Amino acid sequence: MHETTLGLRIDVDTYRGTKTGVPNLQKILSLHGVTASFFFCVGPDNMGRHIFRLLKPEFLKKMMRSNAPNLYGWDILFKGTVLPGPVIGKKCRGIIRSIAMDGHETGLHAWDHYQWQAHILKMNRSEIFNTLQKGFESLAAITGKIPVSSASPGWICNDEILEIKERLPFLYNSDTRGSHIFFPMAGNRILKQPQIPVTLPTYDEIIGRRGICEINYNEYLLSLIKPGQLNVLTIHAEAEGIHCLNLFENFIRQALSMKIRILPLSELIKEFSSKGLSRVVSKEIKGRHGKVAIQANMRRELKK
Template sequence: MPTIVLKIDVDTYRGTKEGVPNLVRILKKHNSGATFLFSLGKDHTGWALRRAFRPGFFQKVSRTSVLEHYGFKTLMYGVFLPAPDIGSCTTEMQAVRDAGFECGIHTWDHVVWQDNVRVRDLDWTRKQMQQAHQRFQQIFGVTPKTHGAAGWQMNEHAFAQLDQFDMQYASDGRAMLNEDGSLTNADAGPYRLQVGSNVMSCIQMPTTLPTLDELLGRDIAGNVISESNIAGNILKLTANPKDHVFTLHAELEGQKLAPIFEELLTGWHKQGYRCISMADYYASIKNSDLPTRPLSWASLPGRSGELVALI
């Protein structure tokens, strides 16, 4: 039976407090597994306004109604309002674990990591990752088993740190997509990452489907993607059985876009998919003869900047 691996990025304080409990309820209702990846430090979402000078930033903001989804207060964190500590949301995070879902690390400070990690050195990278690792242990009482990079941004030191943490699997990059969201390489899937001359032990599970914010508002072959038809467009991409990794966000699918996520879950079950966690997927592939791929970067339709990519 083909699988949809559900990877949930939790970027903000509001997403942790409001979006996460909603997603737990939805997943339980649909008898689906998932992995929640938490940001664990301060919520500096307001600092992301510095990205305004990047190509494609305003186009993405206008398409995806950032203010509507994240809220004015969140967009002021770190600018005109103090940045709240996401790691203080212990009750909400522990409730996810207690509900039977896998929990892992997204990042320490989402905006700082996404905007800086590609060009930072070993000491900076190690400090960011160790802070997140220590906070996770304080909250959950165990060491984290998995990681999913904020903004799909990493560097060679970060990948090495995953091995030092003895993480067996992670989802830090993307598979390449065509303009309609279909895979450029239909065989894209889990792989072992080669950084320089070193092959990492940690298996990478790249996201293979477009995210909602990458599709909403785009005109694809004369079809404008809206909230009313986006689920149908994604379900077309999964019509032919194949294992996929889908990244969703507590701030989107856990709040205003929750009905779309439910439509997807219903559609995937009808298509014969199991919706599972990264841990469950790892158990099914860990003994497989996986390909080795070099560390690469590329841009994807609907998203600004370059990401870690499986080319």
């Protein structure tokens, strides 16, 4: 019988998430002997600029459904709207470093999460490289280690960004939603950094939908994790690390009692030795605003 593995990816988007959520998660993971992959933002926290999205009705609906003000805190929603945001890598150096010292994998989420989500698709190649390099160098200086990987904020990514990432020594990237580990095809080129897609939905994508609430959330999430297939979960330091900390600790307890082996993402590369080729396309998914990068079916793409 195949064993069940779960790649655990922790995205850290904000100053509050780094300062409060990361140490909370670090304690729980160490209590249960689990190591994971942390993806940090090390530049300014300008997430408050997202407040403009409140003016869009679909975002307001999502905020109400997932109780976002409570989840993220009003301070996060307004941060960066009036004053420049704090530089996370400066203020939280010790916290980020201790995650790397604890044996967790450290990767780059972004230099500036807000800038990536709002502007990356409009930037030229050198601007994209510069923001990646700035984040990469800053994270390397903080941890004293080469960042193992990178994960685009909001799963906003395309072939051009993937090509530019090849100029940095990432062992893998995790920029997409999909079903199995693959090498991305960009035009006629096979890119050399494998892509480990996220296979499971995030908290804010499913809570409040189809009868899923805090009571049955973990049961639902665990039902999606199956032996012999790639299982990759993203949690957020701002959500599971603060507001949903008890819910997440229960998830870890239940997963371990079900003999699910929780791993940093790089270990999945060894677990799944056969890797196909896929194209990356941009599509909308349920529960998330805007388009995200998705692993496409390669055979179907080739027939075109």
